[in-house]
Amino acid sequence: MSEFLLTWSLVLAQILLGLAMCCATFRLVTGPRAQDRILGLDTLYVNAMLMVVTFGIRSGSSLYFEAALVISLLGFVATVALAKFLMRGEVIE
Amino acid sequence: MSWLLPYPLLTAALLALWLLLNQSVSPGQIILGSVLAILAAWMMAALRPQKPRIRRPVAVFRLAGIVLVDIVRSNLAVGTIILSARKPGLNAGFMTIPLDMKSPQGLAVLSIIITSTPGTIWLNYDAAKGTLLLHVLDLVDETVWIRTIKGRYERLLMEIFE
Amino acid sequence: MTLAHDFPVWAAILVAFFVLGGSAITLVGSLGLLRLGTFYARTHAPTLGATMGMGTILCGSALYFSVLETRPVVHEVLIAVFITLTTPVTLMLLARAALYRDRAEGSPDVPAAERMEEAPQRPESAENRSEHEEPAR
């Protein structure tokens, strides 16, 4: 019972997250402006991190935790750099 | 002592980080974690950040509770807007809030709170004027937001940091 | 997939609830990216996933592993803390950059900077845009 429940809830959750990523990708691909794309990327990062966490549960292993941790801690660096580039035309002044 | 522990709070937080990372509270990890936390704090000291002073630790927990509740509420509110409205975001708009708080750390925490709460986003803080530019998704009544932010968050934050 | 056979049903139900709930909230937030009409409105959308979506899924995870390993597993807190610290940074910087760009283009939909009205409008502002993106629709 619990196995069935967990398996299907996780599969479903991953599909939902996958759909969420598709939504983010829509912004990523269509824009229209650079900030929209960057926002899409940031969302994609968060969604991907959650996907990794669900994946960790699904596999019953904590080996994937660090991947999620790294996304959560450092994923923003790329988007910050992009945002700063938009604002200042330069990442490091 | 202050040369060893320039930022005791930070050091403690880093030790906690270490122990959480390693999922262990064994003496060995505590020793190693302490050493590393002190080293990391020294690293931080090199950047010469402004030293935050936390005056009322109790307020920290109150604030945390309030924010948590607000976040859940806003989540539901924003979720409803996204799902239900025919054309969501029609009520969105910018607003300016004058702030009394000057502490950069306090402002930083405020920015996190505001931005983390769905429905509001921190746009710009004009240090010269002490005004904060916000974007709000459901801007029906500006005063509600001013009350929330100044009353619920800024006051507590000023208690903590100033 | 190594899901334990003897995992207690109550915990399974809770985990399933957390995980499904979290991902549903995240999906709603991401849906906002599609549905909301302006960039500034859209910036609110991902916070759903980054706050409650993340929180519930992490709760599910913590619960799952705590039950599985019969010890408290709470290192998910770290992810929550980091996301809470970092997502606002991105959003603030990005939204402010967008504001600057909209102001520079003289967009009427954003509040003008105090002195911006007096600053001469750049005639070539349209060109500036063409570098990185299409004109706003």
Add this chain to the structure above:
Amino acid sequence: MELILALAIGVLTGSGVWLLLRPRTFQVIIGLSLLSYAVNLFIFGMGRLRVGAAPVLENPDAVDPSLYADPLPQALVLTAIVISFAMTALFLVVMLASRGLSGTDHVDGREES
């Protein structure tokens, strides 16, 4: 899943090759990055696909290779990732130098006649 990954490799390769053959240096650098994703996935795939079998010994005595995904391609990909990062950095800087000296971002250092 195998088919999806194979198609993914194909799409990445196709996009990468297309960009690689474009005349602007920036296109080439993006193309090389896409290609390196494709190649990394390809190398990775050469160890075949296993779900939930990370090559980390949970129990040091369980050394049955069939329990784990093939670790060797993973090690190879790691090396490849690092090297391709280094090369991207180098190519980028050379590209900038070339843009500065030749006045164009055309790969041949001059616009086509």
Add this chain to the structure above:
Amino acid sequence: MSSGMPLLAIVILPFIGSLIAAMLRQNARNGAVFLAGGIALSCTILTALQYPAVRNRGVLRIGVEWIPTLGLDFSMRLDGFTWLFAVLVTGIGCLVVLYARYYMSPADPVPRFFAFLLAFMGAMMGIVLSGNLIQLVFFWELTSLFSFLLIGYWHHNASARDGARMALTVTATGGLCLLVGVLLIGHIVGSYDLDQVLSSGDQIRNSPLYLPTLILVLLGALTKSAQFPFHFWLPHAMAAPTPVSAYLHSATMVKAGIFLLILLWPVLSGTEAWFYIVVSAGLCTLLLGAYAAIFQQDLKGLLAYSTISHLGLITLLLGLSSPLAAVAAIFHTMNHATFKASLFMAAGIIDHETGTRDIRRLSGLFRFMPITATLAMVAAAAMAGVPLLNGFLSKEMFFAEAAAFHIDSLLDHSLPYFAMLASAFSVAYSLRFIHGVFFGPPATNLPRTPHEPPHWMRFPIELLVAVCLLVGIVPAMTIKPFLSTAVYAVLGPNTPYYSLAIWHGFNEPLLMSVIALVSGIVLYLLLQGYLAKGVEGPPLVRRLKGQRIFERILVEVSWRWARSLERLFGTYRLQPQLRLLVAFAVVAALWPLYRFGLAMGSHQGTALDPAFLLLWIVGGLCAIGAAYQAKFHRLAAMVLLGGAGLITCITFVWFSAPDLAITQLLVEIVTTVLILLGLRWLPKRFEGEGDALSLGSRVRRGRDLMLAVAAGSGMTLIAYAVLTRPLPDTISRFFVEKAYSEGGGRNIVNVILVDFRGFDTFGEIVVLAIVAVTVFSLLRRFRPAPESVEAPEQQREQNAHDSASPDRAVGDTLSDYITIPGIIMQWLFPAIGLVAIYLFLRGHDLPGGGFAGGVTMSIALILQYMAGGTRWVEARLRVLPIRWMGLGMLCAAATGMGSWLFGYPFLTSFFQYLTVPGIGKVPAASALLFDLGIFAVVVGATVLILIALAHQSVRAPRIARPPLPAATDMMKEDV
């Protein structure tokens, strides 16, 4: 052995002399002369002393092992024929040295001249004395080389340069053909040894490869001996100093071709092909040379064409394939050498004393230099074939052979008439030489007042003319024994009866001689009127300038054709090259699949997961989007690229590769920052109106699209084929089994990286370090595009806005923008650092490792740069990335070498569990130390690359300087 040593000495001495001469001071005139003369004389004497060994049909040999695997010995061989030739080469060499002593101007840096001359002599002796054919070719090409240097000795004269180059091109081409021909002979005979080759005549002539062999060998011989149609280089070689001409065109260079023909005569001659090719070439040369000689205005030109003609005569004789003709050829070779050398020297004296060689200007010199004139007249008479001179004897033999019957053909039947015609011509040009120069009214306004030359300058001519006379008058007492030795060496048992008497009675040859003599005189008298006009070049064939044709062809083929071919089959552009590379790889990969077939595997795959499908819908869209946007929307392309990278990273998680996921993600982040740093220096691109695609670019895009699709499908196909196959018995089994027990780690990937295959990682960090250093040095002299030198537009506008507002200071916008987020970024600094160390330390057992830790650490630093700016950070932190890299590499290497101390190979790891009080068992592996090295290098390299780029913005004042012209840049800095 010892008996052969002099042979070695004869060849080696001149080269040694040449080296010594080359080192003499430029004005060491007498030293050079004594050196060269001494060596030439000793060679002559040494050669002469060998006569007893070859007299009685003996052959002298000496062999030194050289390259046995190729069947090559360094061997010398001397028989009667080569002895005679050797004497000629060395003897005339002596005389030329003596002559040159007086001929060359005192201002001339003669040591170089004598160095070349000696080397040439050595090479010539090498040809003559070679005991195997490859060695012969070896020296053959050397004569081409040294003759090139000698002809071009006065290289400040364009004609010398042209003449030298032409001589080299023609003769070296021939030499290469000869090499192939000789290789074929070796292929047929099975050896290059001359003795073996000479005894395998039938084998060669009956071989199916005979004709190509013959043609190739003849190409070598005929080009060297200036035979038609390759004769044109010789007159231009007259730009050489006269001693060179006297040497090269009488006894040596051109005679090398004749030498080869005679040497191989026993094995190659006697076939129809030989007859037709050699006789036609000889005949054409004989006639053409003689005819052209009559009309030359330059003394040396006249002699050059007469040389061509006489060489044709010898060739013709050899072509006849009859033993008697061969005898005549050998004999005439000697005779021609003596009279031609003396004539060249005489011409040189005239030139030297009068300052000109133009027959039109010269006249009546007999009065001023009677002795020289007399000598020249005798030599010229020998050339014309006047009785009592050596030329007469060989010419008689020639007539006899021309009249004899060989192969029933028109060519054969017409030979006597052509022979007489050519002989008449030779009488005419000899007359012209004598009459035009020495007789007639005394010449006026010559550059110099003519008089007799110094005695020793004339001495070589006197000696040679004496030989002409002696041989001509008493052949039996002088040349006969030597000639018969030589003839026997060539013909062996086929040696015919021949008589060297002056008088053979009234016979056909005599009649022909008389007719030729008389008609020659008549011809000269008839032509005097025409000649007096002083027209350049011979009538009828004046337009036919071999040299011009040669130059034209050379330029056409070697320059114009080459350039168009290079353009046609090559490119200088990058795009086609990349296209070719990709296309080549696609074809190369698909061809074997087509040839050997490709079956998909039967392996049970992993079950389809819809979420994974969704992931790759996202990934695919991102990839295609990036491809679509990269031209005009760089930032969009980068963001899309980031999306594709993220999906790749999740894929690694999905299929059990947490280490890869972490690393991919970190690299992804750093790469994004890096490219953005670069983008600042890449001026914007605008989607212009003029971007409507031309047909050409449409076609190109279509082609590229097809190629991209082909590459993508190919990869899909191959990947799918492999993915559906069961995994073979891989070497990974070992890694899984030994990772913990012998590698001391549970993260197998990491144990592979730092232990099993630590050497790869070792190399990988070196790559990283090299690239970082390269980026650093490239950026030190970086000049940005002029459009991007200024601060970015955004900054300028924001600063303008700040300064326009009364209550704002410049920089306020930035500080409002970054201060608050910056504080959060600052807080994260120690946290990220701690995570970096965490990742580093746990790597051996769990996902992480030195690389991941290092990159994380550098991201922590970069984040501070982003938040605070370069100056802000560097006022607080002192990062010395180059040191980090150096120390890291040393640490890794030292760890590797540490195992030497314990007697193990490089990088052998050691581990054990240390029991630390309070902590418990702690794994202590040397691999951790190695990983530390990796960590250090990665931090250093990543930071160096990023910071070096970031520093460009700080360097603004230096950058603003306009870029220097590119080519001279380096020089300026350097000098």
Add this chain to the structure above:
Amino acid sequence: MPSLLDHLIIIPIVLPLMAGAAMLLMAERSRRLKAGIGIASVVCLLVVSILLLLQVDTMPAGSSVRTYRLGDWPAPFGIVLVLDRLSALMLVLASVLGLASLLYSLARWHRAGPRFHTIFQLQLMGLNGAFLTGDLFNLFVFFEILLAASYALVLHGDGSARVKAGLAYIAINLTASLLFLIGVSLAYGVTGTLNMADLASRIPTLSPDDAGLLAAAAAILGTAFLMKAGMWPLNFWLPTTYAAASAPAAALFAIMSKVGIYVVLRLWLLMFDTDAGPLAGFGANGLLIGGMLTIAFGTVGVLASQSLPRLAGCSVLVSSGTLIAAIGTGNGAVIGSALFYLVSSTLGIAAFFLLVELVQRLRDPGADVLSVTMEAYGETDDDLEAEVGVAIPATVAILGGSFVACALLLAGLPPLSGFLAKFGMMAAMLKTDGNGVSASSWTLIALLTISGLATLIAMTRSGITSFWARMDDSVPRVRVIEMAPVLGLLLLCLGLTVAGGPAMRYMEATTQSLRASQEYVGGVLSGHPSGTGPGENAR
């Protein structure tokens, strides 16, 4: 306790690394110290590689393969270094070129950019590693090292030509590196091993279904290697890049294209020899035809070159084409002579690259074009018909003599080793034991001859313009340290002629052991590790 001598094999990799890394710790100013360290390191390398060469040469026939197990892991699991005659030869060649270029660069080039000495050492490390490694992926890593260093060396100095050429060079090589990775991993996916010897030993037992995939892997790898070797049509970058590089870099690059040749030679003979079943001899025709087309294109390029550096670059193509075609013949005797040719042409081209820069100090840039137009339209200026030789300054004389020597070497004319090499190859092609000479051999002989002739014509043309038709009589400043390496390399070539016997014997022995692939496979997989410890369980 094994002696340090057992670790000799790895010295060519570790020593330059240590030297290079140590120099990173020194300040930019201390160039003299760095130069000293660099020279010391290269001299040590030379000594070590000669020792290694002597070591393999004196080993008994049939077991001339020595291995070094890195990390003490047995082959095929760990990475092994493999020393045999071929790799020892390449090591010696690399260190000779390294010494020559380094000495040359001390005159000025080492000051032309930061960290030159480190890069130089690491370049040598990459080359040596590529020659020594017995593992396919490790080969990739060393390729990347040597390429990364070569990028740095191409860009060393300044000027837009270098950057432009460098950009193309890097782009093409990055693409080829990706191909390399695809090939290696595909080979792994099919056979499950990365060790070259193990790979070779697995091929005969390969399922027929997998043959196509393995061949595809080999073809993809081949593309990458042949691109590096400079095979037409993948070679247009080569002359441009080599010509743009600074002289010492270009001289060192003379061996870079030979790395591609080396790998093709090694892997091809190892993988697809007669016991490889359906795959036996796979790709031979491709190599043969590709090589011949390369000779043809290189010849055309040599003739069409307007400048000396480009001429030198194109002669690299001729050399590569010759070697590729020689390998493609699959004829042992031809390959033996081709190895001799490899050494000779590498030394010659390196000397030429070094010389070219010195010669260019003599001439004005317009001279190249002028020389051809003068040739085309004749009518040269004959005013200075003085019949007195011009005194040539010693510098010019030495440069001229060296130029002649280079021309002879590249054109394959006596007395230098180029002649013997070409002769050896042609003779071997004709040595057919009674069977007819194949059409491809005829074509190749013709191509070799024509390419030699074309080189001679082109070299004569440019030599005459450079030395004989100089407009001004100024004597360029050439330092002894610049001239000595050139002369040294040329003397080596002369030495190769004189000592042709032993040299050729070594090459023959090398070829024999290369063709007996069982020797290599056995030597690596079971072989005689040189650095073994006392026992199995010592770890």
